[in-house]
Amino acid sequence: MTRSDLVTLLAERFPQITHKDTEFAVKAILDAMSDALAKGHRIEIRGFGSFSVSRRPPRMGRNPRTGAPVPIPEKLVPHFKPGKALREAVEARTKS
Numbered sequence: 001m002t003r004s005d006l007v008t009l010l011a012e013r014f015p016q017i018t019h020k021d022t023e024f025a026v027k028a029i030l031d032a033m034s035d036a037l038a039k040g041h042r043i044e045i046r047g048f049g050s051f052s053v054s055r056r057p058p059r060m061g062r063n064p065r066t067g068a069p070v071p072i073p074e075k076l077v078p079h080f081k082p083g084k085a086l087r088e089a090v091e092a093r094t095k096s
Contacts, residue, residue: 006026007022010025040053045083047083049081050083051080052078052079053077054077054078054079056074058074
């Protein structure tokens with residue numbers, strides 16, 4: 001599902017809200033989540049899951065063409081851990 005799919009789905013589900021307002025709301029929520037993660041905060045949505053920032057330590061990689069070692073710097077990456085309700089809902093759908 002893409003952002004535009006989500007906007008369309010929400011606009012259809014809530015006809016009292018215009019498509020433009022729905023698009024603005026989705027963008028505002030995603031921007032707020034991005035800003036919070038960029039600041040190092042953790043986001044927890046009960047029944048859905050939690051987002052956090054994970055640290056990947058520096059390591060040595062290899063250039064695939066030459067095989068020469070290449071240093072890979074430390075990275076901070078977003079991480080999502082699904083909540084129990086989401087895991088159970090997905091599992092129930094896949095078993096049917």
